[in-house]
Amino acid sequence: MNMTNKEYSKFVTDRQPHSPVVKDTLFAFLFGGGICLLGKGLTELYMLAGAAETVAKTCSTISLIFLSGLSTALGFYDKIAKVAGAGIVVPITGFANSVVSPAMEFRSEGLVLGLGAKMFIVAGPVIVFGLISSVLYGIIYWIAGVI
Amino acid sequence: MTKRLGRSTVAFGNPPCIRANACVAGKKEGEGPLGNSFDIVNNDTSFGEKSWEKAESRMQELVLAKALSKAALSPPDVDMIFAGDLLNQCIGSAFALKDAEIPYFGLYGACSTMAEGLILASAAVDGGFANRAAAMTSSHFCSAERQYRMPLEYGSQRTPTAQWTVTGAGCAIVTAEDLGGAYVTHACVGQIVDAGVKDAANMGAAMAPAAYRTITDILDQSGSAPEDFDLIVTGDLGFFGGELLREMFELDGVELLNHTDCGEMIFDRESQDVHAGGSGCGCSASVFCGEILNSMRAGRLARVLFAGTGALMSPVSTNQGSSIPCIAHAVIVSSTR
Structure with missing residues (x-):
């Protein structure tokens, strides 16, 4: 066998098993939709309990974050995510999991340098680039207002 | 006499005998097709330790002790040990061997470490530098996962080509004595x-x-x-x-x-x-x-x-x-x- 790296790359790609895209997409749709439905249901419940709509929406978001953190701590979030994929990762539930899981993981390296410092190794970039894009959006919004 | 057969292959003059071999595995491995072949299976994969890194070192302590007992040897009978693992700075091996008082070489060969250790141990024995030498290595799913990939509880999907890091350890003791077996x-x-x-x-x-x-x-x-x-x-x-x-x-x-x-x-x-x-x-x-x-x-x-x-x-x-x-x-x- 005498292959260049380019030929080998083709040799591998031709034989490589692929992720089940249709199944993954379907489950992502169902779980993602399910989480949105749960959020909507919670909002309605909070409104029934007398909260104003904006307050109810905030409470619903907080509840989803709590549930995600709790299921991560209890060790079954990752098992759901294996099936649900992007359906559970993309909503706010994914963000909560990405903060809680490293916090648990690095607890063994201490409260400050472990949990505290490494809590944002996954979510950090989301925060950084989220802030940058919100600033950019603000500038564009302001320019548009001046014009 | 050991012969060099070519650029990279040697034939040992007095092929060293593998006097004893032992292996340890975690729960998932114990449930697999080779479950009965492991000497020790730990069912909670923590091996009674507080961190995954300590669990990995514990596996190496256990597997060395098991190999020594199978060989009816004690640590002073082993002249050299070649050991390694996946953790940064090979702490799995170093911490496992800190009280063993066996002359130690730390190896990093990733998944090739067992073969690498066996070659070095055999060469040491055949060359007359050791009467008995051991090769040992380990990996732990949880310690490898956090070092190479994501936190354990992070929710994600693995690709079909991704492999699962085995929680397990193995040790072989080679000797110049002719005791049969391998x-x-x-x-x-x-x-x-x-x-x-x-x-x-x-x-x-x-x-x-x-x-x-x-x-x-x-x-x-x-x-x-x-x-x-x-x-x-x-x-x-x-x-x-x-x-x-x-x-x-x-x-x-x-x-x-x-x-x-x-x-x-x-x-x-x-x-x-x-x-x-x-x-x-x-x-x-x-x-x-x-x-x-x-x-x-x-x-x-x-x-x-x-x-x-x-x-x-x-x-x-x-x-x-x-x-x-x-x-x-x-x-x-x-x-x-």
């Missing part, structure tokens, strides 16, 4: 092969060319053919890498009918949800120092070519977009001297 007759020191694969979730494809290179070298230089072996076993290309290796030999017109891979053997592909099979130093170590050497002692296998394969990347090199340099070290183990 002898290391030849060794081939691998060269680094970088086939340009960058995907750390496809290590089987990255390592297959290194395995191909080393197996070709040892066959050519020792004048052997694949049919001369009851088993050619690589560790750990997994299901996908194993298929690639067999296909590469097919392109040369050689059928590796007697080839299997430790990563294919240790888990059940369908029921254990391990995607492309097992990986990690502990995979080839626990399979070689369990199932394979036990089969040789029981007379089911007479001549085995064992090639340990390692992917020599780090999370830093992966993040920097570098391709994965790989290596394979091989030994020929025979039931006769």
